[in-house]
Amino acid sequence: MSAVLRLLSRRLGISLIVLVGVSMLIFGIARVIPGDPARIALGPNATEEQVANLRAALHLDDPVVVQYGHFVADLLQGDLGVSLYTNRPVTLDIAQFLPATLELVLFAGVLMVAIGLPLGMWSARYRGRWPDHLIRVVSLLGVSAPSFVWAVILMLLFAFFLPIFPIAGRITDSFEITRATGFLLIDTLLARNGAAFFDVLWHIFLPAFALAVSGIGQAARLTRANMVETYDRPYVEMAQAYGFSARRIAAKYAFKPSLIPSLTIIGLDFAAMLGNAFLVEAVFAWPGLSRYGVAVILRKDLNAIIGTVLIISATFLIVNLIVDLLIAFLNPRIRHSERGTS
Amino acid sequence: MRRTIIILLRNPLSLLGAILVAAVVLSAVLADYIAPFPEHRGSVVDFVYFNKGPTARNLMGTDLVGRDLFSRILYAFRISLILGVVVLAIAPPIGTLVGLFAGYLGGRTEFVLMRLTDVFLSIPPLVLAIAMMGVLEPTLMNAMLAVTAMWWPWYARLVYNIARSEREEGYVLAAEVIGASTLHVTLREILPNCLPAIITKMTLDMGFVIIIASSLSFLGLGVQPPTPDLGSMVAEGARYLPDSWWLTVFPGLAILIAVFGFNLIGDALREILGADQ
Secondary structure, three states, X not given: OOHHHHHHHHHHHHHHHHHHHHHHHHHHHHHOOOOOHHHHHHOOOOOHHHHHHHHHHOOOOOOHHHHHHHHHHHHHOOOOOEOOOOOOEXXXXXXXXXXXXXXXXXXXXXXXXXXXHHHHHHHHHOOOOHHHHHHHHHHHHHHOOOHHHHHHHHHHHHHHHOOOOOOOOOOOOOOOOOOOOOOHHHHHHHOOOHHHHHHHHHHHHHHHHHHHHHHHXXXXXXXXXXXXXXXXXXXXXXXXXXXXXXXXXXXXXXXXXXXXXXXXXXHHHHHHHHHHHHHHHHHHOOOOHHHHHHHHHHOOOHHHHHHHHHHHHHHHHHHHHHHHHHHHHHOHHHHOHHHHOO | OHHHHHHHHHOHHHHHHHHHHHHHHHHHHOHHHHOOOHHHHOOOOOHHHOOOOOOOOOOOOEOOOOOEHHHHHHHHHHHHHHHHHHHHHHHHHHHHHHHHHHHHHOHHHHHHHHHHHHHHHOOOHHHHHHHHHHHOOOOHHHHHHHHHHHHHHHHHHHHHHHHHHHOOOHHHHHHHHOOXXXXXXXXXXXXXXXXXXXXXXXXXXXXXXXXXXXXXXXXXXXXXXOOOOHHHHHHHHHOOOXXXXXXXXXXXXXXXXXXXXXXXXXXXXXXXXXXXX
C-alpha cells in the first residue's frame, strides 16, 4: 500500500471516530434544551394528549442513551427526522439549502487562495519595504473584523453608494433555471445559459468576498511568514548566487516549500467560513443552510439543529481530509516515502 | 518585561496598537464619565432626536429610539472586554491542563483526551457556539460559556504538542528519577516551558474572542437588548441601510478598531517573544 493510501485510510478512521463524537456532543447539547420541544412545536393551543403523542413519537420520554440509539439507527438509514419548523424531513431541507451555502463558501475559498497567496508572495518578496508594510497592515485589518462588518461595509460601498452589485439573492428572478445540482454556477452552465451564469457570478461576488476578507488576510499573513523563513535558507542564497531572477526565486524556491504549512491553515479557515456564512447570509439574504440554521435554532427545532450542525461538521471533516491528501501529494517526503521506510 | 515594552513602543505599528487598546479600555472603564448620555445605555426613548445622523450633539448619530450611539458604543466596549477577559481567564487553564496530561501521560489518557479535543475542533468554531446558544438562554453568562466551550481545545492542542516533546527532556527524566509526582512534573516542570506560547496566543486571541462574541449577538444569540452590544447594534442597523448608515458603520468600525488594536500588539509580541527564544 502506498504511503498516500495508508495516510488516507488512517485519516478516514480518525474522522469517523470524531464524527461519532460530534454526533454525541451535538445530541447532548440539543437534549438539554429548556422547555418541551413537543410543546413548542405544537403551540400553546395543543391539548395535553397531542403533546404526549408527539413526545412518544419523538422518543422524548426514553432515557437519553436510548434516544441516541434511535437517532443513530435512523441516521444510518439516511433519516434525520422531521423538522418541527418546516414539517418536512430534515434531510430534504438540508438538501435544499446546503448547495447555496456550499457554493458561497467554495467561491469564497477560491477568492481566498487566489488573492491571499499572491498578496503573501509579494509581501515576502518585498519584505521590509513599503509594499510589504502596506500588505501587512491591510491583511491585519482584514482579520480584525467579523465578516458581517465587511458584509455591511462592502454592501454600503458597492451596492448602495456605487450601485455595481445587487444587494440580495442568488440570481435575478427572470431567469428560469432548472436546479439540477443546486449549485447555480453549475446549473446555468448545464443549461448553456451564459447570461444567467454571469448573473449568478454577479450576485455571488460581493457576499463571497465579504466572507473571504479575513481568510485572505490570514492566507497572506501566513504565506508571508513562511516565505520569509525560507528566504533565509542556503538554497535560496545559492539560487541568488546563480543569478536567477527575483520572480523565479520567489515562485520556485521560496513559495513552494511554504505552501504546505499554508494549506493546513487554509483548511482551518475554510471551517471558519462555514461558520461565518451564518453572518454573511443574514446580511445578503442568501437562501442557504445558515439562514435555515438560525431559523430552526430560534424555534428550538431539535432534529433540524442536530442535522444542520452534523452536516456542517461532516463537510468540514471532508474538506480537511482533502487538504491532508493534497499536502501528502505535494510533500515529496510523504509522496516518495514508500521507497525509503517501508 | 521592561525591554519588551520599550521595543513595543518604539515600533510605530505596535505603538498604534497600544494607543487603540488603551483608548478602548479607558472608554470602557470610564464610560460613566466620558459618555455624553450615560443613561442611554438602558432602555431610554427620546423621540425628539430619533434616527438622526451625526451632529455636534450626537457625534455618531442616534438610534431608532433616539439614544446616543457614541454613548452606547462606549458601554458596548465594556461588554466586549468583560467577555473577552472572562473567556481568556477560563479557557486557557482548562485547555492547558488537558494538553499537559495528554502530552505527558500518553497512552490511553492521551487517546481519550485528544480525541475529545478533536471532536470539539471539528465543529466549525462559530457553529458550536451558535448551537449552544440555541439551547441556552441568551445571556452574557451563557455567551461566555458557549465561547469558552469552543476555545479551550485550541490551548489543549497547543500545550499537548509542547508537552509531548518536553516529556523526553533531561530535566523531566531527572524529576521522575527522584520520584516526583505526576502533578509536580506537569505543573512545576513542564508548564513553565509552555507559558510563553500560551501568553502569546492569549494576546492574539483577545481580538478573536471579541469577534466571535459580537458575531453571536449579531445573530441575536448573545447579550439581549437593551444592553448595548456592538454585534446586535450592527444587526439592528443593517435593516435600515443605506439611509441610516451610521447605525451600522460606527458600531462596525468600533469592533474593527478594538480588534485591530489587540492584533497589532499580539503580532508584535509574537515577534519579540519568538526572537527571544
